[in-house]
Amino acid sequence: MTGWRRSSTPRPYRTATVLAACMAAVGASLAGCGMLPGDSGGSRAPVTVMTFAPDETRATNMPGMPAMAQAYAKYVNEKGGIDGHELRVLTCNERNTTAGAAACARRAVKEEVAAVVGSYSQNGRAFMAPLEAAGIPYIGGYGVSEEEFTSYLSYPVNGGQAALLAGNGRQLAAGCRKVSLVRPDTVAGDDLPVLLNTGLLSGKGRPSTDVKAAEDASEYLEEAAEARDEAGSEKGCVTAVLGERTANFFDSFRRLPQDDSDVRISSVLSSVGQPLIDRTGGAGGPFEGAFMTGWYPEAGDARWGTMREVIRNHAFGDNRIDPADAGVQTTWIAYTVLTKVIEALDRDSVTPGAIAHALDTGVRVDTGGLTPALRWRFEDMLGVPGFPRVVNPKVTFQVVRDGRLVAERPGFVDVARTMSDAPMA
Structure with a gap:
């Protein structure tokens, strides 16, 4: 600059x-x-991007992410586009399958998109390979696949599940004598105990008990009983990270026969958010007093004001979009990054290569305090095994009070050291 x-x-x-x-x-x-012959008179070429996420599946669904992308396009286009470029957003249902993820990526290549922005997929290998072959950058993925933190064309805006679990361990170490972790019995889920335990140990806590569970079960009574028993009755804590099925787990936990234990529950804000807390009874529900670790400030923070206004004005009545949803928030931040990059390029035609080059060489993105300032130069990256491209290893500690998610402590907590210490394979 x-x-x-x-x-x-x-x-x-x-x-x-x-x-x-x-x-x-x-x-x-x-x-x-x-004016030269053939000059367009100053009009700039549209910029086409894609946002994909799973919808109507038996596992985690994220319909709010493509819906937020569409609302963002309406917002910027009403103002004349991004630096004069009309923003065109394609959406794709990733379906929580490798075939679905690959199909979305192939469509992005066929449609010659400039970037894939603010998307969700656990199938990183399936979607990243086609994007890499075409040179298409992946900006602000949700953070649940390994490739998002290893591919040279991925530009993450948060520390993914890794940062959340490391942070959750740090948060729980302060108040929990024993911790049970309930997590998916999947390859991706195998890393979660390592990260949580590293966070617990860094806070002088004990390693957790690992309770594996099916990712798409309708109830978890057996796992809930095991987790409660292992946590113990004195300052025991149960944390569950099952994506959309976390609600099913805590419903099963609530229905366990009462005993004399006083176990406190916890999760991360990719699995539990304000909408779920509201649906399950708010202050009178099972999440009252629960510890939560998130990537961003709490949903009621004033820094989300512009996003909320955009949702009100450009997605009124679209019940897919909840401003308290971490997927919606991630998509908003990812499109903020895209906007800053296009403005920095200041050119009539925006290509995938130009976007990637601008990000690689140091475009600085101010997200209005929703994250630390973001840059993706080599020296900005955490560089630890498994997560070399993390540039934002910070989380927030929140707690449910009177049915609302509020900050347990102000500001961000840096878990870079905790992530670096995790003995990942």
Whole structure:
């Protein structure tokens, strides 16, 4: 960046104003205004991107992410686009399958998108290979696949599940004598106990008990009983990270026969959010007093004000979008990154290679305090095994009080050291 500032007026409108003045001065001679044959008159090419996420599946569904992307496009296009470029958003149902993820990526390549932005998929290998072959950057994925933190074309905006679990361990170490972790019996789930335990140990806590569970079960009574028994009756804690099925687990936990234990529950904000807390009774429900670890400030924070306004004005009545959902929030931040990059490029045609180059060489993105300032230069990356491309290893500690998620402590907690210490394979 050179330090000069452009007007916030969209490029086509600036050009039109200058052209009108110039034509008046030279008697409507386009040549006198420096116009070349075939010049578009200042209009800029549209920028097409894709957002994909699973919907209507038996496991985790994220319909709010593509819906937020569409609302963002309406928002910026109403203002003249991003630096004069109309934003066109394609959406794709990833279906929580490798075939679905690969199909979305192939469609992105076929449609010649400039980037895939604010998307969710556990099937990183399936979608990343086609994107890499076409040179298409992946900006602000949700953070649940290994490839999001290893691919040279991935630009994460948070520390993914790894940061949440490391942070959750740190948070629980302060108040829990014993911890049970309930997590998916999947390859991706196998890393979670390692990260949680590293966080627990860094906070002088004990390693957790690992309770494996099916990712798509309708009830978890057996796992809930095991987790409660292993946590013990004195300052015991049960934390569950099962994505959308976390609600099913805590419903099973609530229905266990009462005993004399006083176990406190916990989760991370990729699995539990304010909508679930509201649906399960708020202050009178099972989550009252629960510890929660998130990537971003609590949903009621004023820094989400612009996003909330965009949802009100451009997605009114669309019940897929909840501003308290971590997927919706991640998509908002990812599109903020895209906007900053396009503005920094300041060119008539935006290509995948131009976006990737701008990110690699140091475009700095201010997200208004929703994250630390983001940059993806080599020196900005955490560089630890398993997560080399993490540039934001910070989390927030929250707690449910009177039925609302609020900050347990102010500001961000840096878990870079905890992630670095985790003995990942």
